[in-house]
Amino acid sequence: MSRVPIHLKVKLPFSWIATRTLFPRLFSQMADLSGMRKPYHSTEDVFDIDHLISLDPLQQFNAWLHEACKDKTILEPNAMALATATKDGVPSVRMILMKGFDVSGFRFFTNYNSRKAIELNTNPRVSLMFYWEPLKKSVRIEGTVEKLSEEKSTEYFSVRPKDSQLGALASNQSSVISGRDALLSKYKELQEQYAQQESVPKPEFWGGYVVKPFAYEFWQGQTNRLHDRLRFRKLREGELLDESVMHKGEDGWVIERLCP
Ligand SMILES: Cc1cc2nc3c(=O)[nH]c(=O)nc-3n(C[C@H](O)[C@H](O)[C@H](O)COP(=O)(O)O)c2cc1C
Known part of the structure; x- marks a missing residue:
């Protein structure tokens, strides 16, 4: 006997057929986005070496982040994609x-069992990506992570709102769960347990990482797709500065322009 719940048996085929019949255009548009195109920067508004605020990539990042923070349409300028990979090279993002962030690197917090x-335990190499869509600017960072100290993680956990602290405690992040109810009942149980306390102690499975960059790329989009890409990296051992394609940055960084 089929174990498909009766409401799915009835509703799924009906809604599927009805949606396709009533909104055929929606379906054809979903399949073809080739016309979706927005203007980026004009050829009068390029980003070149002499537009860099600093020859230190951290200062340059700081300047672009500030620009993003000033733009009120960007609600989370500190949102970034984090790409990791297993030791065999299977990626996830x-x-x-x-x-x-500061000279020690870029900090984020998460569940250490996620x-x-x-x-990260077996492959500490990561890539970060910020994209500030209204500015048509993005920054791509490559580096290695290290765990933050317990003190630093505790310090940050203690300033999170109590609800977020409880949420971190309730969630065995990335594990499979029977349903939302199970999560909610765990959350309520913890709410009761910590009802008399203003804050919640940091669980040992939760904490921070710091990404130590070895390369940065600053990208600015051009409408004609001749985008600007300036990469900061350190010279490899024995590699010489080739002035025909490299610019000397601060602190041993070199700057190169990449094809879009
Ligand atoms: C804008 C945004 C910000 C997020 N911030 C965090 C964060 O700081 N830490 C975190 O662990 N998950 C964060 N998440 C959830 C993650 O995207 C992800 O679902 C979670 O970390 C589990 O990822 P994993 O299973 O690959 O470990 C955020 C999601 C979004 C969309």
């Missing part, structure tokens, strides 16, 4: 929030 954390 997800959005996270960058919670601070898929990303398991991948």
Whole structure:
């Protein structure tokens, strides 16, 4: 006997057929996005070496992030994609929030048992990507991660709203769960357990990482697709500065222009 619930048996085929019949254009548009195109920067508004605010990529990142923070249409300028990979090179990517940066690197927080954390345990190489759509600017960072100290993780956990603290406690991030109810009942159980306390202690399975960059790419989009791409990287051992294609940055960084 079929184990498909009766409401799915009835509703799914009906809604599928009805949607296709009533909205055929929607379906054809979903299949073809070739006409979807927005203007980027004009040829009078390019991003070249002499437009860099600094020859230090961290300062340059700081300048672009500030620009993104000033744009009120960008609600989460600190949102970034984090790409990780297993030790065999199987990639995965997800959005996270960058919670601070300085010369030591870019910090984020997560569950140490999550898929990303398991991948980071055996392969610390990551790539980060910020995209600020209204500015048509993105920054791509490559580096390696290290775990933040317990003190630093605790310090950040303690300033999170209590609801978020409880949420972190309730979620065995990336694990399979029977349904939303199971998560909610765990959350309610924790709410009761910590009802008398203003905040919740950080669980040991939760904490931060710092990404230590070895390359940055600053990208700015051009309408004609001749996008600007300036990459900062360190010279490889024994590699000499080739002045025909490289510019000397600060602190051993070199800057190169990449084809779009
Ligand atoms: C805008 C945005 C910000 C997010 N910020 C975080 C974050 O800072 N930390 C985190 O663990 N997950 C964050 N998430 C959820 C992750 O995208 C992801 O679902 C979760 O970390 C599990 O990923 P994993 O299974 O690959 O480990 C965020 C999601 C979005 C869309």
